[in-house]
Amino acid sequence: MSATRWTLTALGVLGGAIGVLGVVAPDRSLDAAGFEPVADRAPGDHTLTILRSSSLAALSEGGLYVLGATLGWRLFPAQAVAHRLLLAADMVGQVVTGRGPRSLLRGAAWEGVGAAAIGAAVWFDRRR
Template sequence: MKLPRSIAGWTIAVFGVLALVMGTVGLLWPEAQLRMLGFEVPETRAVGDHTGTFLLASSMAAFNMGVYYLLATVTEWRAFYRFTVVFRLVTFTVFTIAVLADIAPDRFFGVAAWEGLGAVATAVGLRLDARRGAPAGGIDASEGAAATADAEEGTGPAGAAPADAVR
């Protein structure tokens, strides 16, 4: 796997690795995941308690999200980076409200803080990268001329929108 080529890319990569790891922990050792988040782990579950099913689904989603974030890092997909800033701030807000409304335990605020700090770190990284001219849209500097030609023709590298090809 290629290492990130930008500050924002590193923030996305770190989140991706952690999402992948936490998803794996939830799939392989769900009780540990629940304890880390501050939830009780009873000896037995009541009939109709679908905590395990929900944790399985959430862990699989986290695992997949980790893969998506790492793929975005490898391709330096900056539009995805910007998208994550907005939605990680939304996640921070929802999780914070859940803690304040006593829907989730206080320790769950750590998840909210992680989302909020990650969003801010990526936003700062995007700003710093823009100032120093970091790679954009999965295009290496050596591919700049081809990207310009593709942009003029309305095409871009495989899987990239034309706007991404020239950013």
């Protein structure tokens, strides 16, 4: 299997595992992401609901990475890199503009490193 497929599979499995954590234990997921714990949520605070939904999206995205790698979708690596860079830029933008906490930079780093890993794997495969 190519380096690109291995990288996509590894990132898909990791992303899926993070998604499962958010569905099963949303408070632990928030803690792992660097958000401050909140003992009692105010009425109308839907943080955990939104986290569960985004965690299901992460689980789904992880599945798509594995499927894309397994089936060898030719354009999937480029789409994955573009998507991850967009997410990283959005997270950094939220922190810079004061709309998001500094802990979002962890997510931006995860997305940026993932994009770089996929890009490096594609580069490696093309040189072989």
